[in-house]
Amino acid sequence: MGTLIYILVFFTPSIVESVQDPARAWIPPAPDVRDLECEAGPEDLARREAPDEVEPPAYRQDYLERRAVICRERLLPHAARPARDDAVLNRLRHHAQEAAGRVKALGPGERTWLVEVNYPDVRVAHKLAFATKTALLDLGLRVTDRAPALAAADLEVLSTLPPEKGYPLACERMHAAGGLRAGDGLVMLASLHPRETALHTGLCVDGAWRWLP
Amino acid sequence: MRRLLGWLLLGGLALGTLPALAAPPAPADRAANEDRELTRLRREVAGQVQLSAANLLDELVYGWAQQPPFETPTPVFLAGLTVPVGLGTGLAGLLENHLGALLLANPSSRVVLSACPVCQAMLVHSGPKGTVVSRGADNPQALEKLGAGGARHALYIDFAAEGAWLVLRARITKVDPDLPIVWSRTLPVAVGAPSLLRSPQHLKSPADARQEYLAALQNRGFISIPVRFAVRAYAQNDQDIASAPSVWLQTGIEAALTNARKWKASGVIGYAWLPDAYYGLMAETRFGRLISGTGRSLTGPDVYLILGGALVWLEGPAMAQLSNFAADQPRSVYGAVHLGLELRVGERVGAAVFFENMPTFDEDQVGSWVNFGPFDLSALGIEVSLCF
Numbered sequence: 083m084g085t086l087i088y089i090l091v092f093f094t095p096s097i098v099e100s101v102q103d104p105a106r107a108w109i110p111p112a113p114d115v116r117d118l119e120c121e122a123g124p125e126d127l128a129r130r131e132a133p134d135e136v137e138p139p140a141y142r143q144d145y146l147e148r149r150a151v152i153c154r155e156r157l158l159p160h161a162a163r164p165a166r167d168d169a170v171l172n173r174l175r176h177h178a179q180e181a182a183g184r185v186k187a188l189g190p191g192e193r194t195w196l197v198e199v200n201y202p203d204v205r206v207a208h209k210l211a212f213a214t215k216t217a218l219l220d221l222g223l224r225v226t227d228r229a230p231a232l233a234a235a236d237l238e239v240l241s242t243l244p245p246e247k248g249y250p251l252a253c254e255r256m257h258a259a260g261g262l263r264a265g266d267g268l269v270m271l272a273s274l275h276p277r278e279t280a281l282h283t284g285l286c287v288d289g290a291w292r293w294l295p
Numbered sequence: 296m297r298r299l300l301g302w303l304l305l306g307g308l309a310l311g312t313l314p315a316l317a318a319p320p321a322p323a324d325r326a327a328n329e330d331r332e333l334t335r336l337r338r339e340v341a342g343q344v345q346l347s348a349a350n351l352l353d354e355l356v357y358g359w360a361q362q363p364p365f366e367t368p369t370p371v372f373l374a375g376l377t378v379p380v381g382l383g384t385g386l387a388g389l390l391e392n393h394l395g396a397l398l399l400a401n402p403s404s405r406v407v408l409s410a411c412p413v414c415q416a417m418l419v420h421s422g423p424k425g426t427v428v429s430r431g432a433d434n435p436q437a438l439e440k441l442g443a444g445g446a447r448h449a450l451y452i453d454f455a456a457e458g459a460w461l462v463l464r465a466r467i468t469k470v471d472p473d474l475p476i477v478w479s480r481t482l483p484v485a486v487g488a489p490s491l492l493r494s495p496q497h498l499k500s501p502a503d504a505r506q507e508y509l510a511a512l513q514n515r516g517f518i519s520i521p522v523r524f525a526v527r528a529y530a531q532n533d534q535d536i537a538s539a540p541s542v543w544l545q546t547g548i549e550a551a552l553t554n555a556r557k558w559k560a561s562g563v564i565g566y567a568w569l570p571d572a573y574y575g576l577m578a579e580t581r582f583g584r585l586i587s588g589t590g591r592s593l594t595g596p597d598v599y600l601i602l603g604g605a606l607v608w609l610e611g612p613a614m615a616q617l618s619n620f621a622a623d624q625p626r627s628v629y630g631a632v633h634l635g636l637e638l639r640v641g642e643r644v645g646a647a648v649f650f651e652n653m654p655t656f657d658e659d660q661v662g663s664w665v666n667f668g669p670f671d672l673s674a675l676g677i678e679v680s681l682c683f
Contacts, residue, residue, distance in 0.1 A: 119458050119459045133554070137553070137554060138554075154458075154459030155459060156456075156458055156459055157343075157344065157379070157456040157457075157458070157459060157460070157461055158379065158381050158382075158456045161332075162381045163380055163381040167380060171379075171380060171455060171456065171457065172457055172458045173457070174455050174457050174462070175457055175462065175481075175483075194473075194475075203380070205377070205380045206380060208377065208453070209377070209380065209453060209455050212451070212453045212464050212466070213453075213455070213464060213481075215466065215476060215479070216464045216466060216479045216480075216481050219466070219476060219479040220479070220481070224475070225475075225476045226473060226474050226475050226476065227433070227449075227468045227474040227475075227476060228473070228474045229429075229433065231427060233425055259424070260424070
């Protein structure tokens, strides 16, 4: 009995707090909790983020170890846009920086980069291209808004080919038709499968195509 | 007993089964309901996003005012402003207007908003290599042939919703055959962050605005001195006779108990005097809980739920009805508990209304304005306060 009382007195407050903690997910998330993005951090972080909510530390140690969980509500709830678009757009910065980082890792160069995106939804493609161009510029690379135009007949043929043949051929045609000039490079972000949310980065340089690992 | 339990079980089963027997909505109705719900949701989000997006535009123009992207004032046309996927174009229109107002109010940005209808129109351009259909801004050769060439710059702005962040990306492209991007910037803001840069004429950096906010939080002090002018009106007793209202001037100390001022407490003493009627003294303590938000607003009014107690001494001919002590003239000494609402504007002005329970009196002396079971709320108080 004594042990039970000891447990109740000393552990009940922390258990109650833990149960309410959305980061631990002890309780199945309610729909509105699913729309929260939470990250754990030190108490100092919480004090900086919300100085009016979190009190300054006591001058004397109170022997309590505190932890902050900062939760922010997602801007658009889960249901507001298609699930695949939502997954891609929520990691827009990640996709753009990852692609730009891979291009930058190829080494310094005087190349001017064009950016194209192959994604089923044109609005999502536009955002991906915008973010990738900005990320390339942030890394000090030269970027242009030119688009490597292809003839309608080329597009018709390319649309019938599988990706492993289509992209290299498109690269060749862009180079041959003058859409890509000498000194240009094309960064292509492509979604290769209708169910995948990862994006693949390919490069077209001097008429040669390759996927970046 | 067992039979009763059986009936209860059967009843529970029947109640549990009834919803399942109800006909599900037809697929068309369900789709329509989902569409309606999505539209409502998007409208709600757009309303919330608008302020954050405007705040990001403020920050963009503030950045240009501090570090102009051009050496001389340069005409720039808005080639595109797109909003998060899932939100309507009405939001884009509002943001375009806001950007225009900001650029007009901040000529030091050196970005001069100009119109270029042909740059935004769809053009069909036939050349030796084929026919190209594109926007004017994307086809400088076509613009040249239309006589709309020359040094122009296109501004593209995109807002994206990335988890809990609204991200603005902007780029400026020089409209010449190479279409080079000459400037770009990415600005994120967490959803729900307070808007910082709202006055277009006096934009400031988020760091400065946050410093001002912190200074305002820290410098407003935890202690203030309120001066209250209060009137207490007493309810009629069971013979429809009411005591004269008492008028009080009170002062003391008010303390904020938390940084956000969700809780506050005050202790005041008061003096009442009406010539040939009464005079009196009181000591009152009160707690307040903010109910209009999570923290005291720096700019708007706040509402507190107040609960307090007072010890009152009143003496004079006008207090005959409340007299409960034998003396040369009617004298009333009583304790009271009050509950009410207080409206506060900033740290300066407040107004409160409250009901007071005076347990030492019976119905022969004072009645009640409102009755909560054993609690008679016998006095109605109204007060105005100034804080220093």
